Amino acid sequence: MVQKAVVLLSGGLDSSTVLAIARHEGYETYALSFRYGQRHSVELEAAERVAKALGASGHVVADIDLRVFGGSALTADIDVPHHDRAEDLDVGEIPITYVPARNTIFLSFALAWAETLGASDVFIGVNALDYSGYPDCRPEYIEAYERMANLATKAGVEGRQQLKIHTPLIELTKAQTISRGLELGVDYGLTHSCYDPRPDGAGCRTCDSCLLRIRGFAEIGMADPAPYAAGVA
Amino acid sequence: MVQKAVVLLSGGLDSSTVLAIARHEGYETYALSFRYGQRHSVELEAAERVAKALGASGHVVADIDLRVFGGSALTADIDVPHHDRAEDLDVGEIPITYVPARNTIFLSFALAWAETLGASDVFIGVNALDYSGYPDCRPEYIEAYERMANLATKAGVEGRQQLKIHTPLIELTKAQTISRGLELGVDYGLTHSCYDPRPDGAGCRTCDSCLLRIRGFAEIGMADPAPYAAGVA
Numbered sequence: 298m299v300q301k302a303v304v305l306l307s308g309g310l311d312s313s314t315v316l317a318i319a320r321h322e323g324y325e326t327y328a329l330s331f332r333y334g335q336r337h338s339v340e341l342e343a344a345e346r347v348a349k350a351l352g353a354s355g356h357v358v359a360d361i362d363l364r365v366f367g368g369s370a371l372t373a374d375i376d377v378p379h380h381d382r383a384e385d386l387d388v389g390e391i392p393i394t395y396v397p398a399r400n401t402i403f404l405s406f407a408l409a410w411a412e413t414l415g416a417s418d419v420f421i422g423v424n425a426l427d428y429s430g431y432p433d434c435r436p437e438y439i440e441a442y443e444r445m446a447n448l449a450t451k452a453g454v455e456g457r458q459q460l461k462i463h464t465p466l467i468e469l470t471k472a473q474t475i476s477r478g479l480e481l482g483v484d485y486g487l488t489h490s491c492y493d494p495r496p497d498g499a500g501c502r503t504c505d506s507c508l509l510r511i512r513g514f515a516e517i518g519m520a521d522p523a524p525y526a527a528g529v530a
Numbered sequence: 531m532v533q534k535a536v537v538l539l540s541g542g543l544d545s546s547t548v549l550a551i552a553r554h555e556g557y558e559t560y561a562l563s564f565r566y567g568q569r570h571s572v573e574l575e576a577a578e579r580v581a582k583a584l585g586a587s588g589h590v591v592a593d594i595d596l597r598v599f600g601g602s603a604l605t606a607d608i609d610v611p612h613h614d615r616a617e618d619l620d621v622g623e624i625p626i627t628y629v630p631a632r633n634t635i636f637l638s639f640a641l642a643w644a645e646t647l648g649a650s651d652v653f654i655g656v657n658a659l660d661y662s663g664y665p666d667c668r669p670e671y672i673e674a675y676e677r678m679a680n681l682a683t684k685a686g687v688e689g690r691q692q693l694k695i696h697t698p699l700i701e702l703t704k705a706q707t708i709s710r711g712l713e714l715g716v717d718y719g720l721t722h723s724c725y726d727p728r729p730d731g732a733g734c735r736t737c738d739s740c741l742l743r744i745r746g747f748a749e750i751g752m753a754d755p756a757p758y759a760a761g762v763a
Contacts, residue, residue, distance in 0.1 A: 357598050365590050366639075366646045398642035401682045405638045406599075409631035413599045432687040441681050445674035449634045454665040 299325045301416035302463075303407045304353070306330050308343030309490040310510055311422035311466055314478035316351050318465045319420045321481050327414060328353040329407055332360045333399075339498040339525070343489035350487055359406050366397065400433035404442055408460065412450050417458035424466050424474075427509050439464055471513030486522035500525045532558045534649035535696075536640045537586070539563050541576030542723040543743055544655035544699055547711035549584050551698045552653045554714050560647060561586040562640055565593045566632075572731040572758070576722035583720055592639050599630065633666035637675055641693065645683050650691035657699050657707075660742050672697055704746030719755035733758045 302324035306312045319326050328348040330341055341358060348356035400423065407419045423434040432438060439462050446460045447453035453460060466474050478485065490510050491500040500507050500523075507526070514521045535557035539545045552559050561581040563574055574591060581589035633656065640652045656667040665671060672695050679693045680686035686693060699707050711718065723743050724733035733740050733756075740759070747754045 359598055360593065360595050362593050363642060365592055366643045397645035398638055398679075398682060401641055401679070402635070402638040405631055405635040408634055409596060410599045412630035432684060433682045435681070438678070438681040441674070441678035445671070445678045446631075446634070448668070448671040448674050449631060449666045451665060 299323070300418060301325045301327060301354075301414050302418035302420055303327045303329055303411045303414070303416055304420040305403055305407055305422065306344050306348060306353075306356070307422075308340045308345075308347055308488060309422075309506070310471075310478075310485060310488050310513075311424060311474060313347045313351070313483055313485070313488045314474050314481075315420050315422040315465060316347065316353060317478055317481040317483045319463070320351055324418060326351075326353045327355040327357070327410065327416070329403075329410060330356070330358045331403060331406070332358055333363050339489050339494055343487060346487040350484060357410070361402065361406070363397075363399070363402070398433070400438075401442070404446075404462070408446050408449065411460065418461050418463060420463045420465070422466050423464050425468065427471055434467075436464070436467060439467070470516070471509050472516035475513050475519075476517055484522070486524065488523055489525055491525065494525065498525055502526070532556070533651060534558045534560060534587075534647050535651035535653055536560045536562055536644045536647065536649055537653040538636055538640055538655065539577045539581060539586075539589070540655075541573045541578075541580055541721060542655075542739070543704075543711075543718060543721050543746075544657060544707060546580045546584070546716055546718070546721045547707050547714075548653050548655040548698060549580065549586065550711055550714040550716045552696070553584055557651060559584075559586045560643065560649070561589040562636075562643060563589070563591045564636060564639070565591055566596045572722050572727055576720060579720040583717060590643070594635065594639070596630075596632070596635070631666070633671075634675070637679075637695070641679050641682065644693065651694050651696060653696045653698070655699050656697050658701065660704055667700075669697070669700060672700070703749070704742050705749035708746050708752075709750055717755070719757065721756055722758055724758065727758065731758055735759075
């Protein structure tokens with residue numbers, strides 16, 4: 298029997314690679330995206346393209362509104378930081394673009410869907426290198442989440458199945474992630490990773506997310522195939 | 531300085547009592563309710579009345595849509611079970627009204643709001659006796675959640691504050707909960723606990739939630755003051 302897995306999919310480079318990895322490992326994949334008060338919808342459009350291109354068996358966009366709490370540049374009226382050069386990235390600090398409890402909320406929805414589907418596998422594209430400043434991207438957080446989740450559900454308590462959170466990118470550099478995705482046939486031209494795109498969807502090329510992506514493609518000597526990444530819509 | 535606390539408030543008997551307890555312990559309280567695809571809005575109207583009556587400093591209703599996943603009588607088209615007598619309640623089984631990962635999702639939103647408020651206390655009215663069939667109402671689940679949460683947030687990682695999840699009702703019978711609430715001045719006439727109210731808001735008096743409530747008031751020899759509980763709107 299084919300195992301089902303829920304894959305958190307933002308439509309960015311990392312989560313798209315994770316979806317390809319889950320498919321490659323033989324899972325029937327159910328992609329989960331969120332409308333959470335982002336400034337822009339280009340990310341969700343990318344998620345839809347990627348889910349289709351990579352053969353996800355289902356794709357759901359869950360509505361949650363984190364704006365009621367405020368507190369982050371990605372959901373409120375705080376300015377996203379921009380830098381002139383990739384060298385200015387400071388990945389050791391907790392950045393202002395950190396959304397309170399975001400991965401905790403996202404994983405909780407994944408857990409709900411997994412339980413409904415009868416799935417015991419959840420994939421998430423967290424990375425402890427690029428996002429070392431985000432507390433909820435570290436292995437010890439993921440392990441604690443998994444332990445909690447196995448006490449939260451019918452399946453875990455009844456011992457029928459143990460939830461496993463897969464983090465295939467957690468120790469990879471951006472260049473390694475891109476290389477792995479290319480091996481698996483990911484079309485990065487479909488993805489979108491900018492925190493602060495222009496109204497027409499073009500990338501800013503100066504936010505943390507754009508800079509990490511630019512550096513990743515530079516390291517493997519390849520041009521980023523996403524039109525938005527070149528600064529055009 | 532007054533400490534802030536986030537209190538999960540459904541508008542039912544248990545969570546209303548918890549709000550009174552948090553206030554009594556001196557917290558400035560921020561009540562959090564959810565619009566999560568319930569069949570009815572009477573619960574949220576009750577939450578609003580209760581938050582006001584008990585002096586919450588803030589009350590937010592967060593929109594989440596668990597219906598996209600299906601899987602529970604409270605959010606989908608499965609019939610809520612009804613019983614002729616309280617003796618028919620079987621609290622050892624996981625009931626069909628169990629919502630996948632509900633408390634995990636609710637606590638995750640509480641965590642996000644707590645972080646934004648600078649609060650390190652969250653109150654939740656889980657009960658391990660009445661709801662022994664719900665895996666996410668047990669002390670070991672709450673402890674695992676707390677541990678995870680302290681690895682998820684800036685404040686936890688930086689050691690500035692440790693999140694504490696308060697579960698003041700976890701070992702109380704319904705009668706004990708009601709007695710405690712009455713001591714603290716809770717007006718149970720404002721609360722609403724039915725899983726399957728009639729279209730006019732009157733209680734069914736035969737679902738698990740109504741039966742637990744009826745039994746609780748009977749044990750302390752008092753009439754339930756909520757108009758809905760008498761089966762009238």
